[in-house]
Amino acid sequence: MTNIFWIFVLAAYLQFVICLPTTQTQSGLKDSSSTELNALTPAKNTLKPTPLTLEEQNAITRERKRLSAMIAEGDKKHHQFLLQVSNKITKEILADPAINSINSVDGKKEKAVLEQFVRDSDDIINDMDKKCVMRVLKDFYTFTNEHFFSKNNLTNVDDIWFKALKAHGMDQFDADEAKLLNEIGYQYADEFEKYLKSLSPAGREKEKDLVYVQETYLENKDIMDKANYGFRYVNFFNAQKPDEEFIVMRKGSVDM
Secondary structure (H helix, E strand, O other): OHHHHHHHHHHHHHHHHHHOOOHHHHHHHHHHHHHHHHHHOOOOOOOOOOOOOHHHHHHHHHHHHHHHHHHHHHHHHHHHHHHHHHHHHHHHHHOOHHHHOOOOHHHHHHHHHHHHHHHHHHHHOOOOOHHHHHHHHHHHHHHHHHHHHOOOOOOOOOOHHHHHHHHOOHHHHHHHHHHHHHHHHHHHHHHHHHHHHOOOHHHHHHOHHHHHHHHHHHHHOOOOOHHHHHHHHHHHHHHOOOOOOOEEEEOOEEEO
């Protein structure tokens, strides 16, 4: 009887042990439970922002027009500076006695290039068309690249044009242009940041390229130049094509 009793006890114990969940089984149960819970929990950061309202779209279009006008004004300011100073330097060079004494064929050809630049820049200095400005300035910079900025001429004291450009302010011209571009770049950066701060989440999604520039700058502002990012904003902005050319005031009408 005693032996039979212990046999039943041992059998019951073995059945209990066999029915216990193993570590692997417990892990599986836990994973299954976690999966079910995750399936019921909305994923973070996957919800799309609320669509833009008509008012927000109108505001974005107005701001983009304002930014476009600001960029155009910055370009004009830069081009005017380039024309005015290059015109002044060229006139001073042509009035230099050392240049006037040149009698060689090559020297006279170079003088003719500068004289033509003066005539062209005089014609447009107060009435600028962008394409025309770039064409005229190209002539000046072709000359200066050959005689001043070329590595072959930086130490060539025998180049009379190099000496003339240096004597009449080419170094200062270069430094002043860098200063002006820095000021313009800072203005661009400030205005684009102001614009992005005014946007709703839906607006920031629409302007995600500009937001990318902003976030990149904020992550690197201790080591990166703010003016440079101002021009990066402009590059991304100009590459975009706005969805709407005009401000939609109400269905069926546009604000011209």
